[in-house]
Amino acid sequence: MPNNQFKKSELYSFITGVASTAIARRLQKKFNQADLSLTIEQWSVLYHLWKEDGISQQDLCKATFRDKPSMTRLVDNLEKAGMVKRIPSRSDRRKNLIYLTERAKEIQDTCYGFAEETVEEALSGVSQDKIEVCKEVLKVVYENLR
Amino acid sequence: MPNNQFKKSELYSFITGVASTAIARRLQKKFNQADLSLTIEQWSVLYHLWKEDGISQQDLCKATFRDKPSMTRLVDNLEKAGMVKRIPSRSDRRKNLIYLTERAKEIQDTCYGFAEETVEEALSGVSQDKIEVCKEVLKVVYENLR
DNA sequence: TTTGGTTAGTTGTTAAAACAACTATATGCC
DNA sequence: GGCATATAGTTGTTTTAACAACTAACCAAA
16 A cells, blocks of 8 residues: 555544634634624625625525525524625526625624634744645645535 | 735635535545445544544543534434443543444444545645645644644 | 532533425526 | 426525533542
């Protein structure tokens, strides 16, 4: 058996996502401490809407790598929290277009700052070169399995 | 602002764990297709028990990076599925020691093969050097945030 | 040996994930 | 136009995640 094989089999943490779980928990704590009642999942939806809103739930599914029922419920909860509004599309009556509320726009910078802070903490002591390699590998993994 | 900072802030996929989610889903599919009614979370518990069983739920919490209530329920379900048994510790009556059943021992090699296969598929085209860098970075992240 | 703090595990609750099954609308082909 | 198929979104169900609050048992110090 080539050495290659053996090493790959030890990638338990890759499968279980221990690192991303740790980062997500840290970010969640920052949200809680700032009394932003926002889950990481909700944040991940807002993250894309801050770049561009007025997109469909289906677009958000692709962006966040989640299925349609999950998105329905995430948007439900974001709507209850007063962060987004569903506006029926006029060109395609099957679609909801999701728009940010003023409240959601207000918290954008705060949330962005917390995310930045969290990633800084997580990657402290890691060289930029290595970070680039990781980003690259994570992207390949995503492409390989899509 | 140093270039360094800007790049880190773009690590959305690090926080959301898109890659590990993709890997976990792929592995879950293999389990389902083989009629192994086993969730990834249950598998992650068995993964450690296959190395050493007769350990406490608390030990499993540390190993799998989950909290105590989550482990109670995972062990509940593994017990229902006939994969493990709780045996009260004689030296410390607070503790349950978790033992594998014969059934769990039987499926070890099959599960291990599926995990190996999945990681192979995920990392196809990625050099061993880069994989090593990733493992290293993920470990540092975990240490930084623990 | 009693008291106070710690550790192991369980229960309750809310949000989310994944899958199947469903409705409604759109689209492409005859 | 009418029908088959695809797409957008919702609902139902089961399992998990995370947190708080709880019980039971252990341990150490007065």
